[in-house]
Amino acid sequence: MKLVRLFKLLHTFYFVFCSSILSHAYASPDLSSTLTVSKNDHQQTLTLEQMKSQLTTHEIIFYHPIYKDQRRYNAFKFVDVLKIYGGLPEGAKHIFFSSIDGYNTSLTTKAFKQHSNAWLAYEDLTSKDGNTFELFERQGKSFDPSPFYFLWKDPDTYHEIIKWPFAIKEIKLESIKDPYAVIAPKPNSTKKVKSGYKIFSDNCIFCHSINLTGGNIGPELNLPMNITEYRNDKFLRAWIRNPEPSFRTDIS
Numbered sequence: 144m145k146l147v148r149l150f151k152l153l154h155t156f157y158f159v160f161c162s163s164i165l166s167h168a169y170a171s172p173d174l175s176s177t178l179t180v181s182k183n184d185h186q187q188t189l190t191l192e193q194m195k196s197q198l199t200t201h202e203i204i205f206y207h208p209i210y211k212d213q214r215r216y217n218a219f220k221f222v223d224v225l226k227i228y229g230g231l232p233e234g235a236k237h238i239f240f241s242s243i244d245g246y247n248t249s250l251t252t253k254a255f256k257q258h259s260n261a262w263l264a265y266e267d268l269t270s271k272d273g274n275t276f277e278l279f280e281r282q283g284k285s286f287d288p289s290p291f292y293f294l295w296k297d298p299d300t301y302h303e304i305i306k307w308p309f310a311i312k313e314i315k316l317e318s319i320k321d322p323y324a325v326i327a328p329k330p331n332s333t334k335k336v337k338s339g340y341k342i343f344s345d346n347c348i349f350c351h352s353i354n355l356t357g358g359n360i361g362p363e364l365n366l367p368m369n370i371t372e373y374r375n376d377k378f379l380r381a382w383i384r385n386p387e388p389s390f391r392t393d394i395s
């Protein structure tokens with residue numbers, strides 16, 4: 144009976160006290176969060192506090208396709224963020240984003256210029272769960288977009304994955320044409336090999352690495368053994384056509 148009482152007590156205590164504490168404990172953004180921007184071989188890290196003192200914060204409102212509701216964010220214009228770091232370097236072809244969980248993604252500067260309504264949010268003013276950014280769930284996992292969430296105010300950009308990276312810790316601006324050249328096939332390789340490489344660098348490299356170049360959400364595909372040495376063609380064909388839903392597939 145004592146146990147029943149304990150549980151009842153716990154229940155009351157938890158709901159009456161903890162939930163009221165929680166509902167008042169709104170987490171304002173951590174001003175010491177940092178963003179590193181690298182331009183070719185030059186690198187600079189700023190805290191959110193430093194960014195706030197140098198940039199105008201805008202309150203942006205739009206329909207968010209993940210939360211499926213109207214959201215308000217405190218955000219910097221992404222072009223303004225780039226300005227602190229001297230803007231896009233001459234000839235830059237890609238903007239790379241590295242996230243805290245190992246997701247690496249890129250955006251072509253061409254796409255960026257076509258839809259320049261891009262923002263770097265640091266606070267979700269509509270967050271209902273007490274976090275700076277409301278967490279969202281996918282396939283049983285919970286994601287926190289903190290500290291920086293790259294957003295497009297135009298939800299039409301959401302049809303392609305990889306375009307709304309969250310939990311960003313680093314942005315890289317590279318002027319080299321093919322940043323993955325180190326793993327590119329040799330110029331005298333067959334057309335098939337080159338086309339496979341293009342598919343890989345357009346679709347898979349954000350999550351998978353080859354010789355440690357690329358993302359690290361999914362397994363490395365060449366070290367210590369190439370994937371084709373331990374998975375047969377049948378498995379690979381089936382997996383690539385219809386992968387088991389992986390946790391970032393439709394969310395960023």
Ligand code: HEC
Pocket residue numbers: 342343346347348349350351360361362370374379382383386387389390391392
């Ligand atoms: C959004 C991230 C993501 C993208 C993009 C992605 N993968 Fe994956 N992939 C994963 C994750 C995570 C796993 C591990 C899943 C598991 O073990 O349940 C995985 C597993 C695999 C496996 C199985 C590895 C093994 O050891 O069994 C293969 C093969 C694979 N991916 C190939 C690809 C290819 C080819 C592409 C591009 C066409 C691709 N993936 C794109 C995240 C991704």
